[in-house]
Amino acid sequence: MRLIIQKFGGSSLANPSLRQKVIQHVKQAVNKGYFLVVVVSALGRKGDPYATDTLQDFLAQTVPAPPLRETDLLLSCGESIAAAVVAAELQQAGCNAVALTGWQAGIITDGYFGRAEIKRINKENLLRLLQNGKIAVVAGFQGISEEGEVTTLGRGGSDITAVALGAALEAEFVEIYSDVAAVMTADPNLVPEAKPILHLGYQEVLQMAQGGAKVIHPRAVDIALQYNLPLVLKKTGEDEEGTVVSHQVQRENFSFLDRTKIVTGITHVTGLAQVQILTDLSEVQTEEVLKVLSNAGISIDLISLSPQEKMFTIDAREGKKAAQLMQNLGIEAKIETGFAKVTIVGSGMRGIPGVMVRIVSALNKAKTQIRQTADSHVNISCLVREENVAAAVRALHTEFGLDGGK
Numbered sequence: 001m002r003l004i005i006q007k008f009g010g011s012s013l014a015n016p017s018l019r020q021k022v023i024q025h026v027k028q029a030v031n032k033g034y035f036l037v038v039v040v041s042a043l044g045r046k047g048d049p050y051a052t053d054t055l056q057d058f059l060a061q062t063v064p065a066p067p068l069r070e071t072d073l074l075l076s077c078g079e080s081i082a083a084a085v086v087a088a089e090l091q092q093a094g095c096n097a098v099a100l101t102g103w104q105a106g107i108i109t110d111g112y113f114g115r116a117e118i119k120r121i122n123k124e125n126l127l128r129l130l131q132n133g134k135i136a137v138v139a140g141f142q143g144i145s146e147e148g149e150v151t152t153l154g155r156g157g158s159d160i161t162a163v164a165l166g167a168a169l170e171a172e173f174v175e176i177y178s179d180v181a182a183v184m185t186a187d188p189n190l191v192p193e194a195k196p197i198l199h200l201g202y203q204e205v206l207q208m209a210q211g212g213a214k215v216i217h218p219r220a221v222d223i224a225l226q227y228n229l230p231l232v233l234k235k236t237g238e239d240e241e242g243t244v245v246s247h248q249v250q251r252e253n254f255s256f257l258d259r260t261k262i263v264t265g266i267t268h269v270t271g272l273a274q275v276q277i278l279t280d281l282s283e284v285q286t287e288e289v290l291k292v293l294s295n296a297g298i299s300i301d302l303i304s305l306s307p308q309e310k311m312f313t314i315d316a317r318e319g320k321k322a323a324q325l326m327q328n329l330g331i332e333a334k335i336e337t338g339f340a341k342v343t344i345v346g347s348g349m350r351g352i353p354g355v356m357v358r359i360v361s362a363l364n365k366a367k368t369q370i371r372q373t374a375d376s377h378v379n380i381s382c383l384v385r386e387e388n389v390a391a392a393v394r395a396l397h398t399e400f401g402l403d404g405g406k
Helices: 016-031 052-062 068-092 124-131 157-168 202-210 218-226 283-295 316-328 355-365 386-399
Strands: 003-008 035-040 097-100 107-109 118-121 135-139 142-145 150-152 174-178 231-235 243-245 265-277 301-305 310-315 333-345 372-375 379-385
Touching: 003 016, 003 157, 016 035, 016 068, 016 174, 035 068, 035 124, 035 157, 052 068, 068 097, 068 135, 068 142, 068 150, 097 124, 107 157, 118 157, 124 135, 142 157, 157 174, 157 218, 202 218, 202 243, 202 265, 202 333, 218 231, 265 316, 265 386, 283 316, 301 372, 310 316, 316 333, 333 386, 355 379, 355 386, 379 386
Parallel strands: 003 035, 003 174, 035 135, 097 135, 107 142, 174 231
Antiparallel strands: 107 118, 142 150, 231 243, 265 310, 265 333, 301 310, 333 379, 372 379
16 A cells, blocks of 8 residues: 555645645645545634634633643544544545544544643554545544543644554655755854755654744654654645655765864744853752653753752743742752754754854854853754844854855
8 A cells, every 4th residue: 555644734734725735745645645544633723713722822711721631622622623624625526535633543642631642553544544535634632541531742733643543644754844855054044145955864854843943843853763654844836856755865965074064054932031040959859840840741951960060041931930840949040041042953963063162252243142052963952041042143154154155
């Protein structure tokens, strides 16, 4: 069975005109001989009647602190509505489509409301429908626990649904459609010279997603990497190739002697706060602090832990909660907002000396102070003031030759 998955985000489904473009993509795949599973997000974005944010705001206005179980039950309706609408429109266009909720598609989760993980996929129903010539239109973002509770997978969860289904059904590839044509070397709103990246490795796109590039959910990339499942990131309504994510990364005009093309892209994320723990803590106390933050659902990043200093970043919206938790533990901490993280990503920088020197030099020229750093084999991140983020991204984009200037 030659099978592919097509996933369409909410911005691709917001109105009938856009959904006609979705129908054309589906028909093209069918005409090529593919069996097809279509995964859909909720229709539109915040403010649209059935978008996830709209439903969440509606519930919050009704109940200030709504219970997680009922929240998941309501939020799952957005994708269910989208699946029903898209399947009906496909039928009207002559396609043999059927709408499925996450649980009808066999998606079984671990039962954690709001951030569930997929445990397994019972694929018998999907396979039966596909073998009977049906196009399965599956509601993304949702599943059901062993106890029969409706759960959601967290923000961007429809990407996870699509890739998990692709892995379970042994799809040839997964197409992720959105309102951008490809992964770019930087945010074009900050860098007009940014260029599309046609080929990426899994680790590179994972680091770009984690670094703030709104291209695909990092967990979806993890699954694709684990199952060696190629991804294609494309724009709805266009036939361009988009960005192909796989192990088979192609580099145009590649040279082992080229030291300027070691960086693939620049990402950024704003709205961060830097936390400095001022109390002298033992290792056991440090562990307790991290555990308390984790249990409160506060994710930390850019972690610097040593006997001399203990610093990390959090989402600035979690600042008050983190401050209260620290106070409850009797710990003095300085929490400063107004920061952004700028990250250079590229598998080509592995083992190459002088990369950090170039970063420091570029940011010095851009009059941008580095407040904290972190790195791995394929990325280096710098914490900067939020007002400097545009200058920092542009400077790094130029320094590493991504605008064609070097």
